[in-house]
Amino acid sequence: xxxxxxxxxxxxxxxxxxxxxxxxxxxxxxxxxxxxxxxxxxxxxxxxxxxxxxxxxxxxxxxxxxxxxxxxxxxxxxxxxxxxxxxxxxxxxxxxxxxxxxxxxxxxxxxxxxxxxxxxxxxxxxxxxxxxxxxxxxxxxxxxxxxxxxxxxxxxxxxxxxxxxxxxxxxxxxxxxxxxxxxxxxxxxxxxxxxxxxxxxxxxxxxxxxxxxxxxxxxxxxxxxxxxxxxxxxxxxxxxxxxxxxxxxxxxxxxxxxxxxxxxxxxxxxxx
Amino acid sequence: xxxxxxxxxxxxxxxxxxxxxxxxxxxxxxxxxxxxxxxxxxxxxxxxxxxxxxxxxxxxxxxxxxxxxxxxxxxxxxxxxxxxxxxxxxxxxxxxxxxxxxxxxxxxxxxxxxxxxxxxxxxxxxxxxxxxxxxxxxxxxxxxxxxxxxxxxxxxxxxxxxxxxxxxxxxxxxxxxxxxxxxxxxxxxxxxxxxxxxxxxxxxxxxxxxxxxxxxxxxxxxxxxxxxxxxxxxxxxxxxxxxxxxxxxxxxxxxxxxxxxxxxxxxxxxxxxxxxxxxxxxxxxxxxxxxxxxxxxxxxxxxxxxxxxxxxxxx
Numbered sequence: 001x002x003x004x005x006x007x008x009x010x011x012x013x014x015x016x017x018x019x020x021x022x023x024x025x026x027x028x029x030x031x032x033x034x035x036x037x038x039x040x041x042x043x044x045x046x047x048x049x050x051x052x053x054x055x056x057x058x059x060x061x062x063x064x065x066x067x068x069x070x071x072x073x074x075x076x077x078x079x080x081x082x083x084x085x086x087x088x089x090x091x092x093x094x095x096x097x098x099x100x101x102x103x104x105x106x107x108x109x110x111x112x113x114x115x116x117x118x119x120x121x122x123x124x125x126x127x128x129x130x131x132x133x134x135x136x137x138x139x140x141x142x143x144x145x146x147x148x149x150x151x152x153x154x155x156x157x158x159x160x161x162x163x164x165x166x167x168x169x170x171x172x173x174x175x176x177x178x179x180x181x182x183x184x185x186x187x188x189x190x191x192x193x194x195x196x197x198x199x200x201x202x203x204x205x206x207x208x209x210x211x212x213x214x215x216x217x218x219x220x221x222x223x224x225x226x227x228x229x230x231x232x233x234x235x236x237x238x239x240x241x242x243x244x245x246x247x248x249x250x251x252x253x254x255x256x257x258x259x260x261x262x263x264x265x266x267x268x269x270x271x272x
Numbered sequence: 273x274x275x276x277x278x279x280x281x282x283x284x285x286x287x288x289x290x291x292x293x294x295x296x297x298x299x300x301x302x303x304x305x306x307x308x309x310x311x312x313x314x315x316x317x318x319x320x321x322x323x324x325x326x327x328x329x330x331x332x333x334x335x336x337x338x339x340x341x342x343x344x345x346x347x348x349x350x351x352x353x354x355x356x357x358x359x360x361x362x363x364x365x366x367x368x369x370x371x372x373x374x375x376x377x378x379x380x381x382x383x384x385x386x387x388x389x390x391x392x393x394x395x396x397x398x399x400x401x402x403x404x405x406x407x408x409x410x411x412x413x414x415x416x417x418x419x420x421x422x423x424x425x426x427x428x429x430x431x432x433x434x435x436x437x438x439x440x441x442x443x444x445x446x447x448x449x450x451x452x453x454x455x456x457x458x459x460x461x462x463x464x465x466x467x468x469x470x471x472x473x474x475x476x477x478x479x480x481x482x483x484x485x486x487x488x489x490x491x492x493x494x495x496x497x498x499x500x501x502x503x504x505x506x507x508x509x510x511x512x513x514x515x516x517x518x519x520x521x522x523x524x525x526x527x528x529x530x531x532x533x534x535x536x537x538x539x540x541x542x543x544x545x546x547x548x549x550x551x552x553x554x555x556x557x558x559x560x561x562x563x564x565x566x567x568x569x570x571x572x573x574x575x576x577x578x579x580x581x582x583x584x585x586x587x
Contacts, residue, residue: 004413010503012358013367019360123356123415126320127373266323 002191005129009137010144011110016042017141023110027103027145031153038092039157043164046084059086061232066090081168088161089173089254090136093182094226094236100191101103103146108198109211111138112268117207121268131263133198142195147188154183181241189248194218196255203268273298273427273458274319278328281314281482288314290482292329296423296460296475301452303473304462305575311482312462313353316428319460320350333425346375349419349457350428355411356359363395363414366403367421374422389417392454395449396454409440413447420455427459433468441465446473465577480579501543502550502567504552505536508560517557523549537567 007036059082063071064211115121124134158174160253165173175183197218202211236244274296281289285536289311296302304312317323319332321341330337333347357366367386376382389395393413403411412432419427432448433441449472452459463469469476470490478485478493487492510529517536518527523546526539540546545568555559 007374008369008372012361015365016358081500119354120356120358122322122352122354123350123370123418123510124373126322126345126348126350126352127344127370128375129373130342131373223417268315 001130001131001132003136005133006136009129009134010140011179012142013138014145017107017110023106027149030098030102032156033090034096035153035157036160038095039088039160039164042092043161046165046168046248048078049241059083062086062090062229062235064152065232065237066234066235070240071146083261084165085169085173088165089176090178090236091100091226091230092157093179094222096150096154097176097182097222097225098219099192099223100146100150100187101194104142104191104195105198105212105215105218107142107145108138108195108217109202110208110252111142111199113205113211114202114208116268118188123263125192125269132260135259138199139192139195142199143188143191146191146195150191151171151183152241154179154187175245176238177238178241181238181245182236186243186248187270189252190222190253191244195249196252196259200255200259200262203263206209273300274302274330274460276315276319276330279315279318279325279330280327281311281318281323283327288575289318289325292477292482292484293328294477294481294484294487296458298458299456300474301459301461301472303476304460304479305464305466305469305476306479307464307579308312309481310464310479312479312484312510313430316350316430316460316481317461319344320348320428320439321345326490328514340462346430347424348426349374349422349424349428351412351416351419351432353434355415357403357406357411357415357418359403362400363390363400364399364400364404366414367418371421372420374424376422385421389421392450393417407440409436409443412436412440412444416444416451419455423455423457425457427455427457429459430462432461432466433465441467446469452559470483472489478575478578485578493578501540503538503540503543503547504563504565504567505538505550505554506535506562506564507534507554508562510534510536511557511559512553513576514557514559517553518550521550521553 063086064072066074074085080093112121115124129137158179161174162172194215198211198215201214203206205211205214225234225236229236234240275294275512277291277293279292281288292311292315294302304310304311304315318325319330319337321337321344326339332344335343335347337344358369361369364386367390368382371386376385388394390399395410395414396418398406398410403414405557406414416429416432419429429448433444436444445468448459448461448468451457452472459472461473473490475487475489476493477487515527515529518524518536523536523540524538525541527537528537529535538546540550540551547564547566551561551564
């Protein structure tokens with residue numbers, strides 16, 4: 001495989017994406033809501049002395065799952081502080097996993113289905129770029145922006161949390177080990193999984209919208225993780241996150257090989 | 273340069289291309305002629321390794337399309353049915369992407385080649401404009417130039433003048449003629465515009481319903497469908513003596529006139545032999561000749577005749 005060819009496909013697609021507001025708007029707006037609006041609202045409300053953010057009973061199922069050191073720390077806090085701490089540090093962490101999947105879904109859906117809709121696919125498939133180079137190029141153009149947007153979203157979120165809560169807690173709540181593993185470990189493997197599946201869908205369906213609608217389903221496992229943690233079924237601590245990294249890495253490798261195997265130039269062309 | 277042997281492509285029960293065989297020599301401009309659905313695009317796609325054949329073999333620039341698709345793709349430049357341009361990229365960016373995709377990695381060499389082509393075809397001033405802002409004719413022009421950026425020995429042009437106004441179509445035809453001279457590549461041109469074939473092609477293959485009906489020079493195509501040749505002679509006046517003398521001539525098959533016109537349309541077997549004899553006969557019969565035209569069957573007439581005959585055969 002010639003990496004230069006894959007990089008070439010990446011550069012060409014990225015140039016197009018940069019000039020396409022239909023794609024850029026959702027990948028800027030949604031992370032902005034998650035990383036700015038959520039911590040701002042929760043953090044500011046938590047600062048109000050008479051605000052009642054949540055009844056601690058809401059978190060009773062979650063608190064026993066937390067590390068002992070965190071439980072001890074929470075024991076010395078007011079109910080409002082406990083609620084704000086749990087929401088900002090634990091509950092919203094998996095919500096940010098939606099960002100890489102959403103970004104890769106928007107860009108990945110456009111990969112082959114978009115080229116087909118704009119009738120540029122035939123000339124591209126006629127070039128000597130091999131199937132694996134083409135696929136890798138399309139993966140890169142989803143992965144690099146998805147990771148960039150997610151890292152920016154994580155960073156903004158952490159800054160917003162620390163800025164809005166420092167006066168109340170007297171310490172920086174983020175980053176912690178869980179968040180670092182989430183950022184640098186879980187996010188890339190989940191993004192790759194979403195990208196692989198979205199590109200596979202994009203190469204099999206007729207249009208961009210069809211691909212995007214189907215790829216929304218990929219958000220379901222993330223939502224599952226969020227609700228499982230809320231209901232105390234799992235706790236996304238370092239050990240669980242490392243296990244998730246292993247599972248998703250294995251799925252990513254499988255998806256890449258299956259994608260190459262089922263990638264059919266003729267089928268892509270026939271869908272025109 | 274290109275050879276197809278019994279090339280066949282089926283889609284389920286539908287036979288899109290049926291046992292087509294042909295050979296195209298180096299430097300030749302070869303035309304696929306036929307109505308929509310004749311199998312022209314499918315044949316080009318098989319030759320460009322975009323589709324596999326159900327049966328039969330093909331070689332392009334010495335490479336087997338089944339065994340060596342990457343080498344075939346490297347040797348071929350293709351204009352697809354649509355211009356396939358990235359509309360958000362500029363003309364230069366489009367050319368640059370395809371130049372690199374076809375292996376021109378050296379920046380200076382690439383820039384020189386792109387500049388040469390864009391200047392040659394008067395698009396250099398528009399190089400920084402997005403392709404989406406171009407007119408249909410300009411897009412087609414850019415797409416054709418793009419197909420030649422890597423100096424391919426073989427060029428496939430699928431319906432290059434389709435959907436263009438007469439002025440743009442002429443411009444594209446001129447561009448193809450210029451390309452054929454400048455790039456010296458073998459060109460396979462698919463079209464249902466007979467003017468393209470007539471003006472550009474050395475040989476044509478007439479296709480219908482996936483089958484090859486005929487391969488030959490445009491002149492041969494005319495001759496095969498022609499039932500004779502016609503001479504038009506304009507006179508100051510037509511007299512009965514002239515008509516009678518002509519009807520008795522051994523060179524004349526049929527004489528036709530039109531009311532209120534002083535022209536004769538004379539069907540003959542061999543136009544070269546008959547013309548001087550007929551002129552002599554008319555002069556001897558005291559006719560005053562204003563002009564002599566040898567009428568040929570147009571390629572369009574020949575094409576329609578063959579397609580019609582094929583349709584009648586299959587019914």
